[in-house]
Amino acid sequence: MNMKSETSSNFVFISYAKRDVKQAKAIYDVLTSGGVSCWMDKENLRIGDDWQQEITEAIQACEMFLACLSKQAVDHRGFFQTELRTAYEAWKRVPSGRSYLAPVRLDDCEVPAEIERVHYVDFFAADGPGRLRRDVLDRIAPGLPAARLREALEHIRLGRLDEAHSILLELKKAVDDGNPDLRLRTLYDISCVHSLAAERLTTRARERAQQLDKAVEHLRQWFKLGKRGAWASTGRTAENEIYRLGGDADLRCVLAARRSDITSIFGKLASALPAKPPQRPNRGGGIGGCLLLSHRISTPNGLIAMGEVRPGTELTSYLADGSAISARALRTYSTRHTECVVINRTIMVTASQSLFEATNRPIRARDLQRGVCLRAPDGRSLLVESIDRVRGHFEVATLTTDDPTHNFACPELVYGNAKYK
16 A cells, blocks of 8 residues: 555645646645655555545545645535545544644635634745745654755765755755754755765866856855854854865865865955865874764863864873873864764764773774773773664764874763774
């Protein structure tokens, strides 16, 4: 049964009269372009299906029943009226306070008395399509755009740039400035896709230039949105964001080929860019750690956020015997991950981050188990009581130091760059 494939996630049932099929399909396209899973007979029914049974079961299983109302639909007798009655009965069983039945007017028609107390959206209004998409996302899938962003990043990591680009363009249409953090990340990741695509086109100069143009344009949109208040609303600063961008290996092609264009976008803030475009973080004293930008690490002068570390920043490093020394950061790099490990509900690190057991044996965060004792600063240890894996779109920083240990610390744990066989 086709409907069953939809029951694993929230979906919207689109009900309409046959005469309104074109407008119903337009609604279907508006919602699915924003990542909303929809059920519509023209799209979901397959040859041989018992269509009445499929429709009835989909109405009963859906998270939201979207009734497309028009003068023709309201006044005309047909299966649309049967669907409305089925949905009305299902609505009676929905817990109070939860949205289920959602009228959408296709023209200036009367709303049936049974559902006239339910607020409707006028799809035919100038802001109708955008408003409908926002309302549905807010009601049934507030986390769906973020999940789609993570999916796009997974495609980027696997080199599937076309798939990533398709998702990101959908998100760009669906996510407005009312969600500044998600919009910033979307614009940024689109720039990364175009920069990586340009990097592949070494012998096709014209196509390469087009990809670089698009990368620069999306960085322009990213910067404009951030400066307009989006960074401030998410607790970020322009200087830190530009510095992070300058260390992102996914952008190294556009940073090298179009540096003058990028510096002209940033103006005086371009001074926050690292002097050289990023490379793969495999040089210098060694790679030491991959933590969230907001993660606070120890320095001789107190704690600072990982995202505030700069070349020359002094960090507190711990040797095997537990003694503390000072190490200088040589360079920092930026990247994005789709999975993190949360230790004891409070400490979040990337799955590949190197930690130490209390016996100084190195261990990756992904290999942790409950009951393990991890090394903490000053010879202390931390018992791992819980481990959770979380999926998302995480901005992280990697750094190199001038000390062979490459270890550093937060108040709870010692991190490092141990060698693994």
